[in-house]
Amino acid sequence: MTPVFLVRRLGLLAAALFGVSLLIFVLLRLLPGDVATIVGGVQATPEQLAVLRERLGTDRPLPVQYAEWAGGVLTGDFGRSMLNGVSVTDELARKLVVTLPLTLTAAVLAVAIAVPLGAYAALRQRAPDGAAVSALGQLGVAVPTFWMGIMLSVVFAVQLRLLPAQGFPADGWAEPGRAAASLVLPVLTLALAQAAVLLRFVRSATLEVLQADFLRTARAKGLTTGAALLRHGLRNAAMPVVSVLGIQIASLIVGAVVVEQAFSLPGVGKMLLADVGNRDLVKVQGTVLLLSGLVLVLGTVIDIVHRLADPRLRDTP
């Protein structure tokens, strides 16, 4: 990998983060509704509202508000909630304790499910079981995440009583066992939804590799089809899958918001939906920036990994 590429890629990331922060800020200011009317209540007089706006800082020019917010974010300070004055950074940290384990475990599980199943579906393309696996994947893509979550709760929590259906311990990870148990169904829901999408890509990447000329060369050297696939196919099939992973991070995070709502988990996503309702702009913009920043950063990391793994990309500037 050339240093030029690294500098350019990181420059691109910085520009994208800046653009996204600006976009979030402007779009939220275009939303109808005003936090002052929510804090002040419906009976507040225009004078009281003006005082409130001055205290909240929403009466100042937008560029000043943006500069203050962005400057704070750069030092790790996401500002204070307009509704109750708590530090947004602290709130995010509290919620990430739920959201990060949820998404990371789901992502790992999704890959662990999709890669072997997708490869199997490709290898057994002509057999009934291979076709069944593909069909199951299609079904998984079609089923809405929210509904899948409810179905899993009905079966495992309500009928089998194996796992908690809702919520998360109020004391967080103080009792790791209980906290983990309450994440099992949400993780499963999110992972299955992601795995279904990923499975299709793994399957098509494997099919492509299966008919690649170099796989025939590998067999012509004396390898059996299985050995050729392991030694030459896997890495080649992994390349397109890795780039899809980079794109899928966004849908993983959107999925997390849905799943937190479905299982009423006190995570970033659930908080975000509540804050939008309250027009708590500072909290909303901080949360959205964090989530989109996560998508952009992870996307960049995957892009760089992809480059390192593929010698053809490594040589291009």
Place this chain on the structure above:
Amino acid sequence: MRLLEVEDLTVRFGDSTVVAGVRLSLGAGERLGLIGESGSGKTLTALAVAGLLPPGAAVTGSVRFEGSELLGRRERAIAPLRGAGIGFVFQEPLTALNPLMRIGAQIGEPLRIHRGLSRRAARGAAAELAARVGLPDPERIVRAYPHQLSGGQRQRVGIAIAIAARPALIVADEPTTALDVTVQAEILRLLTALVEEEGSALLFISHDLAVVAQVSRRLAVMRAGRVVEEGPTLDVLRDPREPYTRQLVAAARATSWNPQETPS
């Protein structure tokens, strides 16, 4: 005992028969040119010999290599013959190589498979093979990746892979078709020289009469899945019996090529 005896070889994809009762025979050290228009079944015939047909192909007939029947054997039983008994050179040198693997590892792989060479030893052997096929700066080129090589260099790699484990038969499927005209002649010379040195037999596939005539004294002409004519190259060229072969010769003459210049 002939080195390779193919009898009544038939390949079908569903209802369409693409190779229909092909008969070929090659003795140790012999060369045979297999010629025919595009789609006549040359590649599938060659692939069928070593069990390399794509999925969906149904094959019947008989393929005997060094006296033992290969058709109907499990892949596990045929794979050890590939590379060690029968080496392949393919048409597209770029796609035939693994884009993510270093040249040295790819050249050395047959030796790792069949001789159990260590990674280190295989790399050393790969550099020697790279030198033998005329690749420049072998020590450096074995660390390169396929995309860093020219088309001609890639086909030299393909030839090095084919001869690595010193097979008794080399099958070359249009090894020069994808190359520039200037490079074609060099690759052809290299291939014939190495086959000569190794004493291997050669099944050389092409749709170009002029090219086949340079390589082989014996010729088989395929059309629509069948061998329509077979015999000494010069006889076939001077006195083509089948109308199709006559067309081929006429076409070759039209491009100012003279069969009298062929070595006999």
